[in-house]
Every structure is written in structure tokens, then in C-alpha cells.
Amino acid sequence: xxxxxxxxxxxxxxxxxxxxxxxxxxxxxxxxxxxxxxxxxxxxxxxxxxxxxxxxxxxxxxxxxxxxxxxxxxxxxxxxxxxxxxxxxxxxxxxxxxxxxxxxxxxxxxxxxxxxxxxxxxxxxxxxxxxxxxxxxxxxxxxxxxxxxxxxxxxxxxxxxxxxxxxxxxxxxxxxxxxxxxxxxxxxxxxxxxxxxxxxxxxxxxxxxxxxxxxxxxxxxxxxxxxxxxxxxxxxxxxxxxxxxxxxxxxxxxxxxxxxxxxxxxxxxxxxxxxxxxxxxxxxxxxxxxxxxxxxxxxxxxxxxxxxxxxxxxxxxxxxxxxxxxxxxxxxxxxxxxxxxxxxxxxxxxxxxxxxxxxxxxxxx
Amino acid sequence: xxxxxxxxxxxxxxxxxxxxxxxxxxxxxxxxxxxxxxxxxxxxxxxxxxxxxxxxxxxxxxxxxxxxxxxxxxxxxxxxxxxxxxxxxxxxxxxxxxxxxxxxxxxxxxxxxxxxxxxxxxxxxxxxxxxxxxxxxxxxxxxxxxxxxxxxxxxxxxxxxxxxxxxxxxxxxxxxxxxxxxxxxxxxxxxxxxxxxxxxxxxxxxxxxxxxxxxxxxxxxxxxxxxxxxxxxxxxxxxxxxxxxxxxxxxxxxx
Ligand SMILES: Nc1ncnc2c1ncn2[C@@H]1O[C@H](COP(=O)(O)OP(=O)(O)OP(=O)(O)O)[C@@H](O)[C@H]1O
Ligand SMILES: [Mg+2]
Numbered sequence: 001x002x003x004x005x006x007x008x009x010x011x012x013x014x015x016x017x018x019x020x021x022x023x024x025x026x027x028x029x030x031x032x033x034x035x036x037x038x039x040x041x042x043x044x045x046x047x048x049x050x051x052x053x054x055x056x057x058x059x060x061x062x063x064x065x066x067x068x069x070x071x072x073x074x075x076x077x078x079x080x081x082x083x084x085x086x087x088x089x090x091x092x093x094x095x096x097x098x099x100x101x102x103x104x105x106x107x108x109x110x111x112x113x114x115x116x117x118x119x120x121x122x123x124x125x126x127x128x129x130x131x132x133x134x135x136x137x138x139x140x141x142x143x144x145x146x147x148x149x150x151x152x153x154x155x156x157x158x159x160x161x162x163x164x165x166x167x168x169x170x171x172x173x174x175x176x177x178x179x180x181x182x183x184x185x186x187x188x189x190x191x192x193x194x195x196x197x198x199x200x201x202x203x204x205x206x207x208x209x210x211x212x213x214x215x216x217x218x219x220x221x222x223x224x225x226x227x228x229x230x231x232x233x234x235x236x237x238x239x240x241x242x243x244x245x246x247x248x249x250x251x252x253x254x255x256x257x258x259x260x261x262x263x264x265x266x267x268x269x270x271x272x273x274x275x276x277x278x279x280x281x282x283x284x285x286x287x288x289x290x291x292x293x294x295x296x297x298x299x300x301x302x303x304x305x306x307x308x309x310x311x312x313x314x315x316x317x318x319x320x321x322x323x324x325x326x327x328x329x330x331x332x333x334x335x336x337x338x339x340x341x342x343x344x345x346x347x348x349x350x351x352x353x354x355x356x357x358x359x360x361x362x363x364x365x
Numbered sequence: 366x367x368x369x370x371x372x373x374x375x376x377x378x379x380x381x382x383x384x385x386x387x388x389x390x391x392x393x394x395x396x397x398x399x400x401x402x403x404x405x406x407x408x409x410x411x412x413x414x415x416x417x418x419x420x421x422x423x424x425x426x427x428x429x430x431x432x433x434x435x436x437x438x439x440x441x442x443x444x445x446x447x448x449x450x451x452x453x454x455x456x457x458x459x460x461x462x463x464x465x466x467x468x469x470x471x472x473x474x475x476x477x478x479x480x481x482x483x484x485x486x487x488x489x490x491x492x493x494x495x496x497x498x499x500x501x502x503x504x505x506x507x508x509x510x511x512x513x514x515x516x517x518x519x520x521x522x523x524x525x526x527x528x529x530x531x532x533x534x535x536x537x538x539x540x541x542x543x544x545x546x547x548x549x550x551x552x553x554x555x556x557x558x559x560x561x562x563x564x565x566x567x568x569x570x571x572x573x574x575x576x577x578x579x580x581x582x583x584x585x586x587x588x589x590x591x592x593x594x595x596x597x598x599x600x601x602x603x604x605x606x607x608x609x610x611x612x613x614x615x616x617x618x619x620x
Binding site: 265266 | 426427428451454455457458459461463465466467468469478479482483511513527528531
């Protein structure tokens, strides 16, 4: 240390690029770049010039279907949403009981936010989830505490999307890990089973998995045994997502240097100890981006339950838009619902980036 | 030196390989290996690249499986029985060429993981042992860093300490210094010499002939999957018997 002069605490120079310099450096650095900037700028401006008068100035924000009809072709009919929000969010749930799915949805969002905070990552998190899910179950089913019973056939809207996505992700994830480990197993039976499952499920569209789960699966059940349509859809989604996720996880397992497995073996760790403490923590960190990609895909794919007649939030909105007086507002409906999906998916994406940085901190000196 | 070392090595065999054979597909990597290591003995294994040195020592803790012959470690015969494999791995430490530390765990966690989960040592005790061995390898101040923050030599010393924390009876080293920058080789070799002086049973695959002369009871030369020659260091280096040994020694000593 003695040889280092006093200037050792000099900081790297802080860059002080002004806005104008930034523009010059990033948008107008060459003739080609300038031309591209102008073309893209023109397209953006033209699009906004088309959208803003329609979507903002001339739009009908509140009011009846008649007011929308008057503005048709000139302004957007955002009034669709205030007029139909209860059906979009709760669909066919009994009207007087809408507070129940509302509270259930809020509980879901609370659970997401609570779990996203790293300080809460301890044993208590398990209890919070158990409590939260129990509350959601009671609210949705009812039949206790003086709440009327509501069959799953009547569930719908946002809460249905959240249920399918939450349980889909929460259960597909561990299943995917088992499948990925199984696919690399030295036991031929386990390996074959996992490969067959993954390839079979991955080889068909989700729509057909859902269709099979809802129409064909009951045919194999013994006479008189039924099980819930929603549950069947949920199982279909879990299977489908787990097959994709398993391949993502396997990528992580393969990317891990062989030396890590060998060091764990040489220290005498059992297979499951090595997986739990050495292999999976490293392998999963490596595949956070493609994993989140799959989660986001799953979240949006839940809307395919329409095929078996369930009304998730997107299909509830489409159903609302099929009422005679609200016909013809497709762009508004899809725009609004897309915005909602975007909020959820963008939050997932942003949060995962943060987690990734945090988890990989040990890699930086 | 070798007289005192030989005295340290008591009669009981710790490792005994008998007519050991191994194939990778059609490729015969280990051919009829007969090899015995007594308690406290230090063996240096050398030989050209691809001669099967790593494969042989990796058979001893079952990182590789042999197909013929018997392999007995500390009185336990290595079979497909998982119980035996786990028992042997608890007694045999291994140090790798590329350290193979767990990058997502701190140095201290690297050292305490196996004692806690395999030996069921209480955490406080495991940490105490870990700090003891970190002091032995002279880097106690790095305990809370991640492996990626250490130099190669420091990482290899952590790897040695990690193995020692399991209180093994036997230590295997597979070219522990060949991935290191020259200036870091000495600090790792010093640690190994110290360990040898304390009477640890050791098998080292290395081409550090200075180390072999200083601590080995026997030097074993392997070529093409066979043990070609095995002798005490001074006889091995000064008066090699086999032509292949002579050729190998002339190659590694002449540069
Ligand atoms: N998993 C494997 N599959 C097929 N062949 C292998 C495998 N591992 C090693 N071999 C081959 O077995 C032979 C012996 O390998 P081994 O690693 O034991 O050599 P080595 O003496 O340690 O050499 P080096 O000094 O280069 O480390 C080599 O020819 C190598 O190519
Ligand atoms: Mg080798």
C-alpha cells in the first residue's frame, strides 16, 4: 500500500454529456443514422397524429352507448370500460357477490408485491401465501361463514386469469425442475418417462392440450367420477408450461461446468443435496431471462381457456363487446385489455431484471 | 527425508487397487493397475498427457467407475453400493486443477457446507473448523468474500481447506498447480508440503518434480494406462529403469 500515491482516491471522470451532445452522438452521428432518425421520427409522428385526436381529443370517456355511437369513426369509445367494468373484471360471478372476487384479486396483487420484497424471503412467506390462498379460496367458493356457495363454472374475469397464472407458474416451476432433472437421470425408466412427457406436451398447441383436458380426459375416467372443468384447465396449463420450462431449466443444468457436480460429489453430498445447494441455485440463476419469458407467455396463454368455455378477463371483455349496443368497438376493447396485460407482464419483466442483478452480484468483483 | 517419511507410513494399506481395468467405450484407459498406498504415504503420480493419471485417482473416490478388478479404500470395497461410495467420499478429499469452488457461496460457506450437511456438524463448530483451516492456508481474512474475488492461488488454497474441513484420511490432488500463474504455484505447494509433513496420506498427480523430491515416498510413472515404474524419488529420478520413464524425465527436466 505504501507505494501508492495520494491520488489513489481519484474517481473516474463523471461524464457530463449534455442533451444536445447526446442527440448528436446517438441520433445524428452519420448521414445514414440521420436519415434513419428522420424516417422513424416521421412514422412515429404520423401514427401519433392519427391516434391522439381519435384516442384523446375526440374520445368519449364516459357516458352511454348512444354517445359513443354519435362519435363513431371520429373518437374512441373509452366509455365502454366504465360501462362494462364489472362484467370484465368479474364476468358471470353472481352480481351481488362481486366484492368477493374483487377482494380475491386484491389479495393476489398483495401476495405478488409482498413476495417481491426481498426482506420478506423467509419462512413467514410460506405462511403468508398459505393464509392468502386460503382467504382467496373462501372468498371464491364460499359455502362457509355465511357466504353463499359459488361453483367454479361461474368464476371469471380478472380473478380467473390471476388464478390460472399464479397456480400455473407456482406448480409448473417445481414440476419443470423434476422433469429437467429426470431427463438427465441415469435411470432409463425415469429418463424415458420425462422425455416422453416433455416432447409430447411440447409437440402440441396449448389449445389442444386444453381441449383434451376438458373433453377427452373425462372419457377415460370411470363412470360417475367428474372433476372440475376449471381444475382440468389448470392442470392442462401447468403441464404445458412445465414442459417448456423443463427445457429452459435443462439448459441451465447443462451450462453449469462439470467441475461443480464433481466437487459436490467429491465432498460426499448426496444427489438431492448437491442439486438443492450447488446445482439448482446456479443453474436457475443462469436461466432467469428465458424462465421469465416462459412465465410471461403462460400469463398471456391463460386466455386460451376460452376454448373450453371459461371467461378469463380477455374473453369477458370480448363477451361484453358482443352486446348489441356495444358492438363495433374492437380496437378500444383490445387496446384497453392489452394495456392491462402489459402492466402485469412489464412488471414481471422489470422485476426479474432486478432479481437477476441481485443474484449475480457474486460474479462482480 | 524419505527415511522419516517411510517410518511415518505404517503398515496398513489405505488404498489398494488390484487388477483394475477401465474402458471408455472401446478405449482401454486403465490396464491391470496394481497399486497400494499405506497409511501416511505420499505418492506422486506423473506421466504424459492422456496416460490415465486423472482417471486412476478419480476412480478412488468414484468420480469414475472402474469395470474390472477391485478397489479398496480404508477397508471399504468400492462397489455400486451407494452406502459404500458415500462412506468413501467422506474419507477422501479431492483438490482439482480448476479449484471447482462454489461461486455462489462465500469462502466460509464453501468450507462449512459439506461438514454441516454430510458430517452433520453443528454450524458454529463447522465455522470454527473452517476458520482454523483458513488460518492454516493463511487466508482467514478472505472468509466472507466470494471465490471470484480471490486470486487463483488463494482459490486453490481455499479448495484445499474445503477438503480438509471434512477431516479426510486421504487427500487426492489432480494437478493442483497447473492452472496457476507461476508466481502462485509456490504458495499452494507450500501448503501441500505442510500437509504432507503432518502425516496425511496423499496421492498427487503433478509434474512439480521439486515437490516430488521433497515429500514423496514413492513416485509412480504412468504411460498409456499402465503403471510403468514406481520407486523412491532419488532412485526414480537418478536411475530410472524403463526407457519410457527416461524419455519422459528427459522431456520434463530439460525445459
Ligand atoms: N469421459 C471420457 N470419455 C472418453 N475418453 C476419456 C474421458 N475422459 C478421459 N478420456 C480419455 O482417457 C485418457 C486418459 O485421460 P486422463 O484424463 O486420465 O489423462 P491424464 O493422464 O490425466 O492426462 P492429463 O495430463 O492431460 O490430465 C485420455 O486419452 C482421454 O482422452
Ligand atoms: Mg489429468
